[in-house]
Amino acid sequence: MSDLIRSLRLFVRLNEEGSFSALGRRQNLSHTTIARAIADLESYFGVRLFQRTTRRQALTADGERLLEHAVAILDQVGMAETDLAGAVAARGLVRLGVTTALGLHYAQRLADLRAQHPELTVEMFFADWRDAADDGGLDLWLAVGPEGTAGAELLGLLPRMLVASPGYLEARGAPGNVADLAAHECITYGYAARPEPWPVDGEELRVSGFLRASSSEAVLRATRGGLGIAMLPRIQVEEDLARGLLVEVLPGCTIPPIEVLVAHGFRGMRMPMRARVVMDFLVVGFPG
Template sequence: MSDLLLSIRTFVRLCERPSFSRVAQEMHASHTTIARRLDQVESHFGAILFHRTTRRLIPTPDADRLLPHARAMLDALEGAEEDFGPARDQPRGTVRIGVTTALGLYYVERLGELMQRHPALRIDLAMTDWQRDMVEDRLDLALRVGPIASDLLVAHPLGSLPRLLVAHPAYLARHGAPRSAEDLAAHQCIAYAYGDTPARWTIDGHERIVGGAFRSDGSEAVHRATLSGLGIALLPAIRVAGDIAAGRLTAVLPASHIAPLDIFAVHPAHKRLPPRARVLLDFLKAHFPGPAT
């Protein structure tokens, strides 16, 4: 890649993550090198692109004007490389995808098949239960719970993810099993939430505020707390099906209706989905663990 193209790529990342040190670490370059690349872009276009202070890097209106052109240029270059390079016949390179914990663990167990078919493919998995910024984190794809209302994202429906109320048999032996959703008010409910926001479960069409002595913003922590007998939890069926089959957890109120989660794979609207990411998207659709939408 020419010096100017590398400098333009650096400019784009500085717009997305306005920090010399963060971009330098990401691009494996020194702070001075990143600053020199920005100087080159400013000199080439004859514009001041950032106001620089000792603590902040602030894009100027000219940077905002240049950014879509720079992204389109890099996207076109990537597309040409894929059309004329080795990726034309065999997708290669790194796909960065953001996933929730439950779905991430599910798909990881099945990635061997994909990697065997496409040995030049590399998967970079960013697993968290909270929504990541796709541009800042350079994600090619991310999984989201729908509906998707943003014009900045292109959404591909994957399917619906069933959920179950579960508890450890020892907890139910101590406290008894609820016979109706109203009985949950008298139980320790393990909330998948954070801070002061009340946890709400919609059961049989009625929303109820639930709570207990333990809550977490991570589904894996909720899962483990349930296995330890701390209370009743609402978790994806894919996460607890094995526990129920093995007797480690028991389904609670199994006849009640709990709406599934509609899951979408999304990618930034401003960026063409490269073939390597399209291969992964097709894999996500083919192996989705719930009914297709």
């Protein structure tokens, strides 16, 4: 990739991110690297691209004109890359941010992706809750909930269910209705000061228990160990249910599924083939 094309891409992304620091975190680049790319563009075209103050930066009139040209140029470059690649397999590294349950689900199916694209390399970054995009420089990442990353698209819905170990239910008894959950040990996960309520049968239940963890896998293992009742994605507990290690609690209750979104870091340009095949892998391999 030429230095000019690289600088144009950084210019477009800098305008989208709004600051050098935000772009640096997203792309894992130093402030110096980004500043040099913008300076090179300003020198090449002989114009000033940004009006900077202590509080904000904004495109100059020349910057706005270049932005329009840059987006068109990068789109054409992307089209050329796609056209010339033809049937050649995707190559290079794709950095993918996933939640624990879905990441493990996809990890079991990576052999199929490798068989189709042996020159592709995938790095998976696991993060529960809503922070899967916190690691800068991701190509693709999953977000949870309708308030996920701007520009993200719905990937699918993950059903959830309440589960507990047979040992816990034998010792404490199974809840007969939703109201009985208040008297039980409920294992939750999240990062907020207060755990999010459990949405069951149209109610927002404030539950509590001995453990709250930032990992759904930790919640699963604690539940399997008999610590209490947990609300987890069905794909994460299906195997334990089949083996009798867990039992569904209140099977007749209604729990809304988790909305899973997928976002990418190629706004303003055509997605490269390496990322496109992984995006297709996520779509095709989504549970159900």
